[in-house]
Amino acid sequence: MKTKLTLLLIVVLTISSFGGVALTQDMSEVQILYWQASSILNPYLSGGTKDIDASAIVLEPLANWAPDGSLNLNLASEVPTLENGGISEDLTSITWNLRDDIVWSDGSPFTAEDVVFTWEYCTHPEAGCVQADEFVGVVSVEAMGMHSVTVTFDAPKPNPFRPFVSHIQPILQKAQFGECIGAEMAACSDANFAPVGTGPFIVEEFRPNDVVTYVRNPNYRDADMGKPAFDRVVFKGGGDAESAARAVLETGEADYAWNLQIAPAVLDSMEAAGNGQVVVAYGQAIETIWINGTDVNPDNPNRSVYMADGSNAHPFLSNKAVRQAMSMAIDTNILAEQLYGRSGKATCNFINSPASNVSPNTSCDQDIAGANAVLDEAGVVDSDGDGIREYMGHALRVQYQTSTNAVRQNTQALIKQWWGEIGIDTELRNIDAGVFFGGDPASPDTYQKFYSDVEMYTTGSSSPDMESLLSNNRCGQAPGPDNNWTGSNIIRFCNADYDAALDELSQTAGQDARAAVIIRLNDILVQEYALIPLVYRSSASSAYANSLGGVDINGWDSEMWNIEDWYRADM
Amino acid sequence: MGKYFVRRLLTAIPTILVISFIIFAIVDLSPSDPTSNLPMTIPPEVRAKVREALGADDPFVVKYIKWLNQFFIAEPLNLIETSFGITFPGSEERARVISWATRGPVIDIIAQRLPQTLWVVGSSYILGVLIAVPVGIYSAYRQYSIFDQVGTFLMMVGFSVPTFFTGLMFIIVFSVNLKWFDSVYDTTLVVTDIDTLRQQLNQMIMPVTVLTLYTTAQMSRYTRASTLENLQQDFIRTARSKGLTERVVVGRHVVRNSLIPVVTLIALGIPGIFAGALITEQIFRINGIGQYLIIAIQGGDLPTVQTVTFIFAVLVVLFNIVADVLYGILDPRVTYT
Numbered sequence: 052m053k054t055k056l057t058l059l060l061i062v063v064l065t066i067s068s069f070g071g072v073a074l075t076q077d078m079s080e081v082q083i084l085y086w087q088a089s090s091i092l093n094p095y096l097s098g099g100t101k102d103i104d105a106s107a108i109v110l111e112p113l114a115n116w117a118p119d120g121s122l123n124l125n126l127a128s129e130v131p132t133l134e135n136g137g138i139s140e141d142l143t144s145i146t147w148n149l150r151d152d153i154v155w156s157d158g159s160p161f162t163a164e165d166v167v168f169t170w171e172y173c174t175h176p177e178a179g180c181v182q183a184d185e186f187v188g189v190v191s192v193e194a195m196g197m198h199s200v201t202v203t204f205d206a207p208k209p210n211p212f213r214p215f216v217s218h219i220q221p222i223l224q225k226a227q228f229g230e231c232i233g234a235e236m237a238a239c240s241d242a243n244f245a246p247v248g249t250g251p252f253i254v255e256e257f258r259p260n261d262v263v264t265y266v267r268n269p270n271y272r273d274a275d276m277g278k279p280a281f282d283r284v285v286f287k288g289g290g291d292a293e294s295a296a297r298a299v300l301e302t303g304e305a306d307y308a309w310n311l312q313i314a315p316a317v318l319d320s321m322e323a324a325g326n327g328q329v330v331v332a333y334g335q336a337i338e339t340i341w342i343n344g345t346d347v348n349p350d351n352p353n354r355s356v357y358m359a360d361g362s363n364a365h366p367f368l369s370n371k372a373v374r375q376a377m378s379m380a381i382d383t384n385i386l387a388e389q390l391y392g393r394s395g396k397a398t399c400n401f402i403n404s405p406a407s408n409v410s411p412n413t414s415c416d417q418d419i420a421g422a423n424a425v426l427d428e429a430g431v432v433d434s435d436g437d438g439i440r441e442y443m444g445h446a447l448r449v450q451y452q453t454s455t456n457a458v459r460q461n462t463q464a465l466i467k468q469w470w471g472e473i474g475i476d477t478e479l480r481n482i483d484a485g486v487f488f489g490g491d492p493a494s495p496d497t498y499q500k501f502y503s504d505v506e507m508y509t510t511g512s513s514s515p516d517m518e519s520l521l522s523n524n525r526c527g528q529a530p531g532p533d534n535n536w537t538g539s540n541i542i543r544f545c546n547a548d549y550d551a552a553l554d555e556l557s558q559t560a561g562q563d564a565r566a567a568v569i570i571r572l573n574d575i576l577v578q579e580y581a582l583i584p585l586v587y588r589s590s591a592s593s594a595y596a597n598s599l600g601g602v603d604i605n606g607w608d609s610e611m612w613n614i615e616d617w618y619r620a621d622m
Numbered sequence: 623m624g625k626y627f628v629r630r631l632l633t634a635i636p637t638i639l640v641i642s643f644i645i646f647a648i649v650d651l652s653p654s655d656p657t658s659n660l661p662m663t664i665p666p667e668v669r670a671k672v673r674e675a676l677g678a679d680d681p682f683v684v685k686y687i688k689w690l691n692q693f694f695i696a697e698p699l700n701l702i703e704t705s706f707g708i709t710f711p712g713s714e715e716r717a718r719v720i721s722w723a724t725r726g727p728v729i730d731i732i733a734q735r736l737p738q739t740l741w742v743v744g745s746s747y748i749l750g751v752l753i754a755v756p757v758g759i760y761s762a763y764r765q766y767s768i769f770d771q772v773g774t775f776l777m778m779v780g781f782s783v784p785t786f787f788t789g790l791m792f793i794i795v796f797s798v799n800l801k802w803f804d805s806v807y808d809t810t811l812v813v814t815d816i817d818t819l820r821q822q823l824n825q826m827i828m829p830v831t832v833l834t835l836y837t838t839a840q841m842s843r844y845t846r847a848s849t850l851e852n853l854q855q856d857f858i859r860t861a862r863s864k865g866l867t868e869r870v871v872v873g874r875h876v877v878r879n880s881l882i883p884v885v886t887l888i889a890l891g892i893p894g895i896f897a898g899a900l901i902t903e904q905i906f907r908i909n910g911i912g913q914y915l916i917i918a919i920q921g922g923d924l925p926t927v928q929t930v931t932f933i934f935a936v937l938v939v940l941f942n943i944v945a946d947v948l949y950g951i952l953d954p955r956v957t958y959t
Binding site: 084087088090091093096097098099100177178179180181182183184234236240243244256258259260261262264285287288289290291294297298301302304305485486488489490491494510511512513537539 | 653654655658659660661662663664665666667668669671672673674675676721723724725726727731734735790793797798801804805806808809810904905906907909913914917921922
């Protein structure tokens with residue numbers, strides 16, 4: 052008996068002695084938790100957010116997008132404009148003046164040569180550079196002296212702020228990556244795991260797919276201003292979103308947790324613990340219903356293929372009244388509030404940001420009676436009494452596909468019900484995201500192949516300029532067998548006014564003038580009901596502890612974009 | 623015996639080769655794409671370039687032969703070089719197994735991760751066996767006693783409740799509510815003094831307990847069944863009728879015979895230690911082999927999946943041989959010819 056008691060006592064004492072160590076918050080260290088672990092610190096070899104964010108702590112672009120969609124300068128000394136001559140009159144080149152006081156973390160000076168090298172590095176034909184698309188249309192990148200670099204395009208670019216802007220394409224050090232060009236890219240794991248940068252921190256240790264530790268960069272340009280405030284950063288990966296949120300909001304083990312795609316109710320209850328808060332950032336990400344403009348009958352040899360003569364148009368979705376009624380039947384407010392919570396807002400527009408681009412000309416309140424009236428008026432009526440309307444002998448039965456995801460399946464169920472109320476029968480289908488977005492041309496289930504009447508997914512733009520997003524729907528870019536199903540015009544849309552407006556946009560400089568054209572483009576898409584915008588989704592949602600100050604979450608760039616401004620707040 | 627062992631080792635070679643082919647083929651034929659996780663804004667032409675640079679679109683046979691060369695020739699040579707500090711000619715050009723996600727050698731990452739897995743899964747395994755064997759024997763010896771009933775109940779719970787549930791429950795009770803233990807495993811922690819040792823134990827307690835519960839449940843049921851079987855044997859009755867003490871009867875005659883199959887089971891379970899604990903490692907963010915495999919599968923990183931799975935297969939084959947040999951040593955009734 053006595054020995055048992057002693058044993059028990061020892062056990063209790065040992066356990067209690069472990070207690071308490073869990074919550075030592077280090078004043079000089081910030082703990083960041085990503086539930087996807089970073090696997091490489093070179094954004095040119097990986098497009099994953101986890102990798103871009105982990106490298107953004109070290110590597111910097113010339114400038115990046117701030118949360119409001121404006122430019123924030125990093126290595127450049129001023130924003131090039133037409134007025135200061137940074138942008139040429141014919142809009143075909145942009146000249147960046149670089150700061151002359153920047154040094155790499157190893158002490159060597161940062162020059163225009165590094166910028167030129169970065170372009171060569173990514174555009175090498177054997178490289179397989181993930182960000183190659185950012186440099187499309189760039190003819191040359193030339194150093195104009197030590198601290199000036201000119202990017203020349205093959206055609207006028209009214210928005211030249213793409214190459215070297217944003218943390219997806221930061222500047223690499225020529226001295227470090229010089230040998231790693233082309234096919235040698237992958238052989239440089241030392242450089243890829245610990246790039247030398249100009250940013251506020253230096254990689255101390257990188258464990259692939261697990262954790263990155265950083266220490267303060269003594270050569271950082273604002274070091275004399277006390278930046279960064281932290282001596283160390285621990286960037287831990289792995290696990291799942293829910294436990295990452297818990298570690299910040301409930302147990303206080305971490306300061307920052309990334310991308311919390313969790314049910315709103317769960318997040319609310321965690322936040323109620325009072326240790327931290329959840330923040331969301333909005334960029335351009337729209338959950339959209341895409342309406343197929345072509346016939347998708349399985350017996351059709353040209354299933355889902357666009358024909359310029361209109362011979363392969365969808366039997367009833369080519370009728371605008373049907374599309375309009377489908378749009379009118381949907382209550383986007385319910386979708387946003389019930390299914391997205393704080394991570395989504397109801398929207399009537401395809402383009403929702405920055406504020407100047409948002410069209411005031413659209414509306415989308417739910418109107419079931421109105422939708423029924425529109426269909427009746429267009430002669431789309433239920434002639435055989437089965438509850439489903441017909442148009443030219445075709446019953447309005449649609450197949451509605453999306454990727455497998457709880458929120459999307461709930462959205463589908465609601466919309467199926469609403470469409471049922473206007474006499475449209477909906478068959479729901481969900482496909483594994485890896486297949487749906489996988490782009491395998493042999494698979495019948497990809498979103499590009501679009502072997503269904505309507506489909507739903509989110510599309511977006513990584514920069515505040517909407518030109519490339521809107522250009523996706525240009526006539527002639529529909530996916531089909533001739534381009535191995537890789538076209539960008541998913542809805543097989545063809546509208547002369549739209550293409551003319553796109554041409555105009557590509558010639559228009561100046562933010563206000565561009566916004567006017569962008570609004571016109573948006574209105575054509577929305578008012579033709581070529582697609583139905585549902586929810587304006589947040590591009591980022593993260594949690595941070597109350598003791599962490601300076602966080603300014605960014606929907607246009609890496610969330611780590613301003614980590615040099617983070618500090619330990621007094622509690 | 624020695625001859626048997628050599629023969630088994632030799633037959634293992636074609637087995638392993640066949641396994642390597644099957645694993646490689648299954649993984650390669652699976653509809654997975656290393657570029658599928660890239661943001662949708664990255665166009666298909668760029669994706670095609672990336673796949674080309676990775677060699678993902680090479681014909682199957684080319685990829686398989688390349689991988690065989692990397693795994694069976696380049697990697698062992700590299701291992702010899704690094705462990706003995708010598709350099710063979712052609713060391714620079716030798717193609718090692720390269721991960722598509724990290725663009726670094728897969729084996730290096732496995733080596734980096736193995737210690738964590740061995741620590742956590744290994745210690746839970748040892749702990750599990752140490753608890754399970756006495757519990758199983760005593761349960762059988764006092765069959766249908768309160769101890770046996772309670773033990774059976776607990777073991778059934780441990781066996782049937784999945785680790786992702788117990789892990790989560792532990793985190794909510796001990797991390798969120800009581801704030802005793804860490805829920806995030808600090809893999810950068812280096813044990814240098816009492817304080818860091820305490821920290822290491824602190825973060826290991828929950829994952830180890832979760833896994834121990836499972837191992838104990840499995841092993842103790844097995845030990846109990848095996849002991850029960852032996853308790854009813856004629857030679858036990860004989861031992862009792864000879865007037866031997868219970869201690870000798872149970873300790874020498876029952877336990878010894880009962881543990882033979884248990885030892886085999888333990889040996890067969892050892893490859894599992896190296897494979898890591900997929901779910902538990904994921905929940906507690908331990909950078910072990912199991913977590914690595916999950917990340918690689920999610921990322922479509924086929925060379926990693928193939929290599930990790932294959933190493934696991936080799937270990938299973940080897941420990942099967944070990945188990946068979948152990949059986950022969952422990953049980954004189956078994957002879958190998």
